[in-house]
Amino acid sequence: MTVARLLPDGAGVHDERPLIAHIIFRLAVGGLENGLVNLLNRLPEDRFRHAVVCLTDYTDYRHRIARKDVALYAMNKPPGHGFGTQAQMFRLLRTLKPAIVHTRNLSALEYQPVAALARVPVRIHSEHGRDANDPDGTNWKYLAIRRTVRPAVHHYVTVSADLERYLVERVHVASRSITHICNGVDTDRFHPGARGRNPIGPPGFAGEQDIVVGTVGRMDAVKDPLNLVRAFITAYEEAPDLAPRLRLAVIGDGRLRDDALRLLTAHGLADRAWLPGELREIPDALRGLDVFVCPSLSEGISNTILEAMASGLPVLATRVGGNPELVTDGVTGSFVPRSDSDAMARAIVEYGRRPELRLAHGSQARKDALTRFSLQVMVSTYTSLYQDQLAARGWTPTTASPVVSSAGGPH
Numbered sequence: 439m440t441v442a443r444l445l446p447d448g449a450g451v452h453d454e455r456p457l458i459a460h461i462i463f464r465l466a467v468g469g470l471e472n473g474l475v476n477l478l479n480r481l482p483e484d485r486f487r488h489a490v491v492c493l494t495d496y497t498d499y500r501h502r503i504a505r506k507d508v509a510l511y512a513m514n515k516p517p518g519h520g521f522g523t524q525a526q527m528f529r530l531l532r533t534l535k536p537a538i539v540h541t542r543n544l545s546a547l548e549y550q551p552v553a554a555l556a557r558v559p560v561r562i563h564s565e566h567g568r569d570a571n572d573p574d575g576t577n578w579k580y581l582a583i584r585r586t587v588r589p590a591v592h593h594y595v596t597v598s599a600d601l602e603r604y605l606v607e608r609v610h611v612a613s614r615s616i617t618h619i620c621n622g623v624d625t626d627r628f629h630p631g632a633r634g635r636n637p638i639g640p641p642g643f644a645g646e647q648d649i650v651v652g653t654v655g656r657m658d659a660v661k662d663p664l665n666l667v668r669a670f671i672t673a674y675e676e677a678p679d680l681a682p683r684l685r686l687a688v689i690g691d692g693r694l695r696d697d698a699l700r701l702l703t704a705h706g707l708a709d710r711a712w713l714p715g716e717l718r719e720i721p722d723a724l725r726g727l728d729v730f731v732c733p734s735l736s737e738g739i740s741n742t743i744l745e746a747m748a749s750g751l752p753v754l755a756t757r758v759g760g761n762p763e764l765v766t767d768g769v770t771g772s773f774v775p776r777s778d779s780d781a782m783a784r785a786i787v788e789y790g791r792r793p794e795l796r797l798a799h800g801s802q803a804r805k806d807a808l809t810r811f812s813l814q815v816m817v818s819t820y821t822s823l824y825q826d827q828l829a830a831r832g833w834t835p836t837t838a839s840p841v842v843s844s845a846g847g848p849h
Contacts, residue, residue, distance in 0.1 A: 455484070455485060456485075456486055456487070456536075457487050457488070457535070457536040458486055458487070458536060458537065458539075458540055458824065459534060459536035459539045459540070459558075460474060460478075460491065460540050461527075461540070461541045461542070461549050462490065462491070462492055462543075463494060463545040463546060464492050464493070464495060464496065464497075465495075465496035465500055466496070467499055467690075469567070469621075469655075469742065470542055470567070471499060474490070475499075476624065477816070477817065478503055479505060481817060481820065485821065486824065488507070488508045489508070489510075489511060489534060490508060490509070491511045492512045493513050493546065493549075494513065494515050495512040496512055513526055513527065524548075524549065524552050527556075531558060537559055538558070538560040538561075538827065539553040539558045539560070539561050540562045540564065541562070541563045541564070542563070542566055543569070544580055544583065544584070550563060550590040554590040559831045559833045560592055560824075560828055560831050560833065561590060561591055561592045561593075562823075563591045563593075563594055564594070564595040564597070565594065565596045565604075565605065565738065566597050566601075566738045567601075567759065568736035568759065573736035574736070575604050575608060581608060585609055585610065588610070592615075592827065592831070593615055593616075593617065593823070593827055594615055594617070595616070595617050596616060596617075596618050596619075596738075597618075597619065597621055598618070598620070598759060598760025598763055599760070600759050600760050600763075601738055601760070602616050602618050617819070617823050619820060620739055620811060620816065621744060622744075622814070622815060622817070623741070623744035623745055623811050623812075624813055628724065628745045628748035628749050628807075629748060630749055630750030630804060631725040635725065636722060636726040638687060638723065638727070639714075640712070643685065643712055648683045648684070648685050649683050649729070649789075649790045650687055650726060650728050651684065651685070651686055651729045651731060651789075651790075652689065652727045652729075653689070653731045653742070654720055654746075655689075655732075655734075655742055656690050656691070657688070657693065657698065658692045658693065660736055661734050662734055662735045662756075662776070662777065663694055663695075663698055663733060665733045665776075665777055666686075666688065666779075666782065667698045667701050667702060667711075668779035669733075669782035670684070670707075671701070671702070671705050671707060672780060673784075673787050673790070674705075674707060675705075676783065677790070677791075679791075680791060684790060685711070686707075686710060687711070687712045687726070687727060688712075688713045689713075689714060689715075689717050689720070690715070699713060721745070724746055724749040725749055727746075728789075729751065729752055729789045730746035730749075730752070730753050732754070732756060733755075733756055734755075734758060734759075734776070735758065735776050735777065736758050737758055737759035737760055737761050739759075739760040739763065743761065744764060744807060744811050746803070747764070747765075747804065748803075748804060748807035750800045750803060750804040751803060752770070752771050752789060752803060753765045753770060753771030753799075753803060754772050754774065754786065754789065755772075755773055755774075756774060756776040756777075757774070757775060757776070764811070766802075770799050770803040772785050772788075772789075772799075
């Protein structure tokens with residue numbers, strides 16, 4: 439098995455900045471990945487350098503990394519535990535000699551003991567949300583893995599207070615070993631449209647008087663996009679005064695996309711919905727919505743909720759995970775129970791019938807994005823965390839490694 443790599447400019451040049459090796463499952467479109475890219479692009483270049491180690495592979499999403507000194511590695515891990523991949527990881531870390539290994543979510547957590555064996559000075563793990571197969575955090579196997587690996591981790595990061603409580607109460611991590619860092623949002627990139635709602639969908643899909651309800655995210659079970667589709671169908675059928683103006687936009691790809699299309703077609707509403715798959719220009723798409731919906735079964739801190747808030751949209755969300763830490767019920771949005779399509783339909787109808795409510799909630803959401811969830815706060819907190827952990831572990835520039843090693847095969 440060969441490690442594919444994408445080398446940065448200046449490969450092989452000695453550099454005393456501490457190297458942070460970020461280990462993730464895959465670099466593709468996603469909330470975790472978006473947060474990582476935002477962090478890479480904004481951490482002080484004179485203080486840190488970076489390598490992103492993907493357990494599987496990376497996609498064109500890598501082009502969102504603006505820095506030219508970030509090395510990318512693809513382990514091409516097969517399904518399952520992949521003990522061969524652990525041996526690969528050990529060799530790679532011994533060659534790179536990172537000052538910090540930062541793993542994210544359960545799929546990468548098992549490489550913390552590998553980092554310990556490779557004598558990485560600082561080992562940090564982040565929890566960004568629940569696994570699709572464990573939306574409540576009750577899976578005994580996953581809990582056992584987290585408890586077993588815990589001694590190898592020096593410090594934890596959680597994006598929500600809900601995940602912090604989980605680590606303390608269920609995994610038995612000491613609270614002093616956890617830092618809560620909420621995701622930040624780029625309020626320059628995500629902002630309201632200058633002249634109201636942007637055009638969205640194919641020509642003629644949504645006129646100025648229509649109401650576009652939508653979401654952005656993977657069409658996988660944990661995001662529960664079918665619940666939104668069912669809620670839209672119910673709202674359409676039970677609010678005949680509103681139905682002619684209702685439109686649905688579900689932006690994202692995944693295995694449930696075909697199911698959603700079949701459900702809409704079966705109710706004769708395929709022409710009232712737009713499911714384009716994955717889009718690159720998410721800010722433009724959000725500016726084409728009137729109401730943003732997060733129908734998830736589980737969330738850490740939802741990047742798309744933050745992006746919708748920064749775009750000046752009211753947020754209709756399920757009351758799960760970190761969502762209540764972002765949305766203020768009755769002020770910037772509304773909550774419904776998860777998996778309750780009837781309650782979601784009623785909320786859609788209320789927003790549809792009350793333009794003044796959409797405006798009020800969306801305006802306050804934008805203000806909250808600017809004052810509470812800035813990227814500057816997120817980056818400053820991570821910078822302090824990395825520096826404090828390096829100091830606590832006695833890291834010095836004398837142990838720094840070259841920018842990129844010769845390990846692995848060419849990409």
